[in-house]
Amino acid sequence: MSNQVCAPALLIRKCSREDAKEITALMxxxxYPTTVSVMEERLAACENHPHFRNFVAELDGEVVGTVSLRQLQTHDMEQPVTRITALVVDENHRGKGIGKRLIHEVESWGKRKGSQELFLSTGDEERIDAKPFYERMGFECSGYRLYKTLE
Structure with missing residues (x-):
């Protein structure tokens, strides 16, 4: 009789349109109001784009987290930057290091693409509870988010 313990296997991989159902549930x-068909279209549009990347975290074959990235560079930047546009870990799997692993993958991708800075916006007050996580990951709060609705 074996006393081996089987730890869950966490895999971070590139997302594809086949992950649309799971990504929709996470979003x-x-x-975030979305449908599977809309998510499929968005994932397909980004799938092979050089400045966009989506990753998923799979735990024993089940998608339990995702992160979406966009690299950008404007005329006033010497180097491109990478922006996290969405990051979510399934509420039943939070606190297990999955978000941390996704951030490490983001950092690696950004560096490979030439970015020297990573940034994000936590959005409205409802999502402010994510701020301590990002601070533990080395993010610093800088400035304010301003927006205007175009009519």
Missing amino acids: RQLR
């Missing part, structure tokens, strides 16, 4: 946990 709904952040209260």
Whole structure:
């Protein structure tokens, strides 16, 4: 009789349009209104784009987290920067290091693409509870987010 313990296997991989159903469910946990068909279209549009990347975290074959990235460079930047546009870990799997692993993958991708800075916006007050996580990951709060609705 063996006393081996089988630890869950966490895999971080590039996301594809086949992950649309799972990504939609995760985004709904952040209260982003979307449908599977809309998510499929968005993932397909970004799938091979050089400045966009989506990763998923799989735990024993189940998608339990995702992160979406966009690299950008404007005329006033010497180097491109990488922006996290969305990051979510399934509410039943938070606190297990999955978000940390996703951030490490983001950092690696950004560095490979020539970025020297990583940034994000936590959005409204409902999502401010994510701020301590990002601070533990080395992010610093800088400035304010301003927006204007175009009519």
